[in-house]
Amino acid sequence: MSDPLSRIPSGMRYFCGREARTRRAIEEVALSVFEGWSYEEITTPALDYYSLFEQGMGHEARNAFRFMDADGKLLALRPDVTSGVARAAVTLLSRRERPLRLWYVAPVFRQQAQSHAAFRRESTQIGCELFGVAGEAAEIETLVMASEILERLGLQDEFIITLNDVDVFNGVAQNLNLDADLRTRMRELVESRNATDLERFLSNFASPEESRSFADLIQLSGKRNVFAAARQVINNDRSQRALDRLDRLWEVIESLSLAHRFEIDLGDVSELDYYTALSFKVYVKGAGARVGGGGRYDNLTAKLGKPEPAIGFVLDLNALTDLVLGRSLSLTGRPSPVVEISEPDSKTIFRAAIRARAEGRSVFIKAGEVER
Numbered sequence: 001m002s003d004p005l006s007r008i009p010s011g012m013r014y015f016c017g018r019e020a021r022t023r024r025a026i027e028e029v030a031l032s033v034f035e036g037w038s039y040e041e042i043t044t045p046a047l048d049y050y051s052l053f054e055q056g057m058g059h060e061a062r063n064a065f066r067f068m069d070a071d072g073k074l075l076a077l078r079p080d081v082t083s084g085v086a087r088a089a090v091t092l093l094s095r096r097e098r099p100l101r102l103w104y105v106a107p108v109f110r111q112q113a114q115s116h117a118a119f120r121r122e123s124t125q126i127g128c129e130l131f132g133v134a135g136e137a138a139e140i141e142t143l144v145m146a147s148e149i150l151e152r153l154g155l156q157d158e159f160i161i162t163l164n165d166v167d168v169f170n171g172v173a174q175n176l177n178l179d180a181d182l183r184t185r186m187r188e189l190v191e192s193r194n195a196t197d198l199e200r201f202l203s204n205f206a207s208p209e210e211s212r213s214f215a216d217l218i219q220l221s222g223k224r225n226v227f228a229a230a231r232q233v234i235n236n237d238r239s240q241r242a243l244d245r246l247d248r249l250w251e252v253i254e255s256l257s258l259a260h261r262f263e264i265d266l267g268d269v270s271e272l273d274y275y276t277a278l279s280f281k282v283y284v285k286g287a288g289a290r291v292g293g294g295g296r297y298d299n300l301t302a303k304l305g306k307p308e309p310a311i312g313f314v315l316d317l318n319a320l321t322d323l324v325l326g327r328s329l330s331l332t333g334r335p336s337p338v339v340e341i342s343e344p345d346s347k348t349i350f351r352a353a354i355r356a357r358a359e360g361r362s363v364f365i366k367a368g369e370v371e372r
Contacts, residue, residue, distance in 0.1 A: 011121030015321075023124075023321050027105050029152045030126045030315070034103035036357060037145055038338060038364040039128050042102040044084030046109075050076040055303050056083035056274045059184070063110045077109040081125050082274070082297070082312055083304075089131045090306035098132025098308070105317070120318060127294075127314035131301070134309040136249050137346045139278050141365065142294060143253075144350060146282060146313050147261050148357060153320065154329035158285040162221065162265035165246050166275045166295070168230070171239030172214065176205040190218050190269050218267035224250060226264040245277060255347045256354060274300040282315065284323055291319040342366040 008014075015023055034041075053061040057080055064076040078084065081104055089100055107124045128145065130138050143161065150159045169190065173183045189198040195215040202211035213233040220229055227247050234240065246264060253262055270279040270293075279295035294313025301308050339361050343349040353363045 009121070013120070013122075019321060019325065022324055023317055026153065026317060026320050026324060027126065030105070030149050031103070033145055033149050033152065034128055036148075036362040037101070037141065038362065039101040039103040042085055042088060042104050044078065044081060044088065044104065044106065046078050046107070047075055048078060048084060050074040052083050052087060052304075053079055056080065056086070056297075056300050058274075063112055065109050065111055078106070079108055079110050081106050081108060081127055081314065082129060083300070085129045085312075086131075086297070086300050086310060087304045089129070089310070090301050090304050090308065094306060099138075100131040101128070102131075103128040124317035125314040126317050126320075127312060129310060129312035131310045132308050133311075134298075135346075136245075136252055137349065137365070138309065138311050139249055139296065140252055140256075140346055140350050142311050142313050143262070143280065144256075144258070144354065146280075146292065146294070146315070147258065149315065150282070150284070153324055154327065155284055155323065159261070159291075160283050161262050161280050162268045162283065163246060163249070163262055163278065163280050164264070164266055164268050164270075165242035165277055166270055166279050167242035167277060168234065168239045168246075168266055169269050171236045171242060172234065174238060175236040176202070178205070187269050190267055193219060193267055195219055221263050221265040221267065223259055223263065224254075226266065230266060242277070249278065252346050252350070256350055270295060278311070280313070282313075284319075286326065287319055287323060289319070291316050291323070338362040338364050340364045340366055 050061065050064065050066050051074070053064055053076055061076070061079060064079040066074060066076045069075050085102055085104065089102070093100060105124060105126050107122055109122050111121060126149075128142070130142060146161060150156065169187065173186060178186060186198070186201060189201055195218065198218065199211045199215035202214060206214075217230060217233045220226055227243060227250075230243055231240070234243065250259075250264065253259055268281055274297040275295040276298045277296040280293060281290045282292035283290050292313060292315035294311070296309070296311040298307070298309050301310050339356050341349055341352050341356070341363055343352060349365060353365060356363050
């Protein structure tokens, strides 16, 4: 029996009138910020080989809509934009001068929602990717841009961006000699904040004291105080190096007077396989789930043909639309011509950049650890 034509599949929806106008206005705000930081637009195919997403997303790619092409190749509707942009960066755009800065607005499709709070099988991602720049300068650039978009949407008093480094988790898992399945189980327990079950799980591989301490640690979030607590519990080299990276990043954030926008959260682990160091998530008061996230994914570019540093983030347009409509917020317009910034260190660079952006000027950052 055929489905009635008056209905649409579950997890899909129309947008019209005020909702459609608000979505377009949010896109314009994001576009103005991306252009203000000297990013250029890219569009990727909505349909691609499933193997592309499997390489980047790991087990999460199984959530894609998959089907066979006429030649027997397995295809998928795009469940993620980053994978396609990364492939373009290391193939089609491989000869372009670095740093390479790209932004996009694109729908993604998944068979099941990532959270029960927002059951959507089609959602639209607003995002950007930065290729060819290693070190904290690239990380601060992406974090400041994500923060600026949310501020320009009128959400400046309601959002928080949580920071973590995937090697905090990876170092602990490696130290416990966990195989892939056990690492996945441990990640699920950490993500669910289930300290009791996590402690019980860890007791099979560590002492009761170590198990209890780590289970308590993943409940901890905050500012600089998190580092001291973490170093008392975590003693493997890989996790310690990750904590050191986060500590240096936090020092820059504090120097820019942006600490009120961010928190360290060692229990906020990434579900995507391609992140390699910094990972972050965006939360807004009143949203049923996180509204965005991102991080560094240096290994993905190597899998796709050319190793180079890469970092980016996405924001969920659907979630942002609900938030803006619920608050009846007014949105701002586009910035003015570009100002080039070249300074000796990240703190000086971003003080100047944030000041220029606050004055409505566009910026192009020339400094950073650029890989050729």
